[in-house]
Amino acid sequence: MDVLVSGLKRGLRGEITIPADKSISHRSVMFASLAKGKSRISNFLYASDCRSTVGLFKNLGVDIEFIDEHNLIVTSSGMLTPPNNNLDCGNSGTTMRLVSGILAGQNFNSVLVGDESLSKRPMKRIITPLSQMGAVIDSNDGRAPLKIQGSKLHAIEYNSPIASAQVKSSILLAGMNADGVTTVIEPYVSRNHSELMLKYMGANISVDKNKVSIEKSELIAKDIVVAGDISSAAFFIVAALIVPDSDIIIRNVGLNETRTGIIDVVQRMGGNLEILDERIVSGEKVGDIRVRYSDLKGCNVSGADVPRLIDELPVIALLATQADGETRITDAGDLRNKEADRITAVVTEFRKIGIDIDELSDGFVIGGKQTINGGSEVEVYHDHRLAMTLYVAGLIAKNEIKVNEFQWVNISLPEFLSLMETLIIL
Numbered sequence: 200m201d202v203l204v205s206g207l208k209r210g211l212r213g214e215i216t217i218p219a220d221k222s223i224s225h226r227s228v229m230f231a232s233l234a235k236g237k238s239r240i241s242n243f244l245y246a247s248d249c250r251s252t253v254g255l256f257k258n259l260g261v262d263i264e265f266i267d268e269h270n271l272i273v274t275s276s277g278m279l280t281p282p283n284n285n286l287d288c289g290n291s292g293t294t295m296r297l298v299s300g301i302l303a304g305q306n307f308n309s310v311l312v313g314d315e316s317l318s319k320r321p322m323k324r325i326i327t328p329l330s331q332m333g334a335v336i337d338s339n340d341g342r343a344p345l346k347i348q349g350s351k352l353h354a355i356e357y358n359s360p361i362a363s364a365q366v367k368s369s370i371l372l373a374g375m376n377a378d379g380v381t382t383v384i385e386p387y388v389s390r391n392h393s394e395l396m397l398k399y400m401g402a403n404i405s406v407d408k409n410k411v412s413i414e415k416s417e418l419i420a421k422d423i424v425v426a427g428d429i430s431s432a433a434f435f436i437v438a439a440l441i442v443p444d445s446d447i448i449i450r451n452v453g454l455n456e457t458r459t460g461i462i463d464v465v466q467r468m469g470g471n472l473e474i475l476d477e478r479i480v481s482g483e484k485v486g487d488i489r490v491r492y493s494d495l496k497g498c499n500v501s502g503a504d505v506p507r508l509i510d511e512l513p514v515i516a517l518l519a520t521q522a523d524g525e526t527r528i529t530d531a532g533d534l535r536n537k538e539a540d541r542i543t544a545v546v547t548e549f550r551k552i553g554i555d556i557d558e559l560s561d562g563f564v565i566g567g568k569q570t571i572n573g574g575s576e577v578e579v580y581h582d583h584r585l586a587m588t589l590y591v592a593g594l595i596a597k598n599e600i601k602v603n604e605f606q607w608v609n610i611s612l613p614e615f616l617s618l619m620e621t622l623i624i625l
């Protein structure tokens with residue numbers, strides 16, 4: 200599905216409720232599948248990635264019943280059963296990496312496969328630590344398919360070379376099945392949804408800044424309400440900041456501090472963003488966000504900022520094109536390992552629509568405020584976040600932009616276009 204988008208004549212106005220968080224939705228199904236009993240999950244993200252996780256756990260013998268698209272009941276004996284066929288992770292890196300940690304310590308063998316994009320993504324980052332724990336994983340030179348031979352695991356202390364919640368979570372999930380205390384130390388704190396939910400479900404887990412430890416644990420089934428996804432909200436936040444005369448409210452946004460890097464950056468840039476009605480939902484902070492069109496100034500993004508906004512960097516690069524002065528984004532080399540190489544993809548496609556941007560090995564430099572000419576076709580490289588970033592660029596372009604293969608948004612936010620339409624006043 201190709202989509203045409205042209206510059207808006209008026210600002211974005213109105214309110215939307217942002218759909219559920221992808222990371223939390225995945226974890227809700229995974230952890231409920233490991234817990235003995237019945238867990239009710241509310242406000243689940245019904246998008247392709249999370250549906251891959253559901254399909255996979257059904258294949259491992261877990262009873263997952265959808266009441267409707269966003270509400271489901273997971274009933275488990277607490278034990279997984281050997282799958283009948285290969286386990287398909289689709290496009291989802293979170294599914295493949297976290298599930299590897301779960302399967303490494305089972306008493307059966309399994310094979311994890313993924314789509315074309317996922318089959319190119321690096322898996323050594325989990326194979327290395329899991330192998331140190333005694334896992335036996337055969338891969339295609341560090342890539343999927345992953346053939347996992349269920350093995351007896353032992354604890355390790357792992358100094359992760361990267362701040363990655365997928366790596367951390369994979370090791371912690373393996374650690375729940377291992378003898379001893381498993382510890383992961385990260386260079387910077389990455390998203391902590393696994394830690395919060397595992398604790399909520401009774402795991403023996405402790406956290407001390409960037410060091411997390413877990414011991415053998417049995418999870419207790421619990422009801423989980425999934426918070427809204429700040430990574431999805433990011434596209435609407437940026438749209439309101441850059442389309443003149445916008446003033447919108449985004450409701451139910453997850454505000455976990457390991458995810459709110461974009462809010463800090465917007466405030467650093469002088470953006471008009473207010474948080475209203477902060478509250479806690481299933482152990483996660485949630486609030487409503489009001490955003491208005493703003494005069495922005497460039498800023499630097501690096502180091503500990505990066506894991507707190509890693510998925511928002513393409514749309515933050517777009518935001519920087521509407522800010523006075525230079526924006527430098529560095530220490531983000533892992534963007535090259537996402538659904539696409541997001542550094543090269545952003546630079547290539549931004550240039551096609553007339554944006555002046557420099558490519559660094561680990562980020563971008565955007566010189567300052569500029570007009571986006573548009574008038575061309577752009578590609579999304581099987582990448583949902585690139586598709587949405589390019590659409591938002593189109594909202595301020597002088598000439599129409601055609602975004603090819605826009606259906607990739609279904610990976611994380613099938614409602615993107617309808618939510619955008621509610622904010623666009625014709």
Ligand code: S3P
Nearest residue numbers: 222293362363364365366509510
């Ligand atoms: C995720 C962690 C991040 C993020 C991804 C989701 C998760 O990946 O980019 O979209 O749910 O744990 P890394 O752990 O590879 O940084």
